[in-house]
Amino acid sequence: MADVAAIAGVSHQTVSRVLNEHPSVRDETRDRVLAAIDELGYRRNSAARALVTSRSVTWGVVTTGSALFGPTSTLIAVEEAARDQGYYVSVATLRSYDTASMHQVLEHFMDQGVDGVVVIAPHDEVAAAVESFRAPVPVVVVAALDEVPGSSPGDGSGGSASSIMSLAVDQRAGARLATEHLLALGHHDVLHVAGPQDWLDARERAAGWREALAARGLEPAVPRVRSWSAADGYAAGRDLAEAVVAGEGPTAVFAGNDQLALGLLRALWERGVRVPDDVSVVGFDDVDGAAYFVPPLTTVRQPFADLGARAVAMLLSALRGEAVPRQRIEPELVVRSSTAPPASPAA
Structure with missing residues (x-):
């Protein structure tokens, strides 16, 4: 800093002010100091700075x-x-x-x-x-x-x-948004495919789903607890597809995340269950590419x-x-x- 000050023709304190972006330094002085820094290849010593500033x-x-x-x-x-x-x-x-x-x-x-x-x-x-x-x-x-x-x-x-x-x-509020959207469309049987319950987010999303159903006087079914993976969504989707084909399945599903929703969509498609004609699906996260799932996925964006x-x-x-x-x-x-x-x- 002393070398920079000497070349720029300023004090050591002025160099410090420039480095700390202090507003009291005139533009021409700042430019002169920055030019000297570039000429000398000066780099701030972070370790020394930490000792001084704590x-x-x-x-x-x-x-x-x-x-x-x-x-x-x-x-x-x-x-x-x-x-x-x-x-x-x-x-x-x-x-x-x-x-x-x-x-x-x-x-x-x-x-x-x-x-x-x-x-x-x-x-x-x-x-x-x-x-x-x-x-x-x-x-x-x-x-x-x-x-x-x-x-x-x-x-x-x-x-x-x-x-x-x-x-x-607010994970619980996000789950309520997803579930209330399905209820507003006219669905009364909304299944939740939940993430692992040792995850705080998964529990909060399940709680929001229950609250939204309870507010409409609806009794929630037992959620299907899975991991967060598309593979687990696919497994849940195969069971769901069979129930829908038999006329016993829900008309809507709130998936705990978009990966679970992706697996669900694949399993439903393989069994000929149409989304959203037969079953509506909502995810959570709005991952990159969610807008390009088939069909594009309704989801909750964090x-x-x-x-x-x-x-x-x-x-x-x-x-x-x-x-x-x-x-x-x-x-x-x-x-x-x-x-x-x-x-x-x-x-």
């Missing part, structure tokens, strides 16, 4: 390593939003969800001196393990919970469970870019010592050709 300008992100659309999209959104704010992320993938594994990852981040942590926590065990770790930095848990156990909105101070904040797309921006904003607010309440983001129903009113009974 900030690493890095956040830790814990993910479960799932290749599924939701967790992966959340990770990408958080990383992009962090870079937009001048932060970088250090990612740790968790293969085992036990408390010891989570604590090991969080201790690693503390050793790195991260300024905050985002935990993408789709499983019960992950959320519980985070709560038991007393992190000295703010932690945002991205999870479909009313609140993180033992946490409070807090004031952003570290060193206790009060530094844990929760954020999520606003991942907003989710990432909110997580970053919460960390920044906590670092400023501001109170940070729990936050929920509303999803959006995207209506396409896989849903229609039920067919009229044959005369």
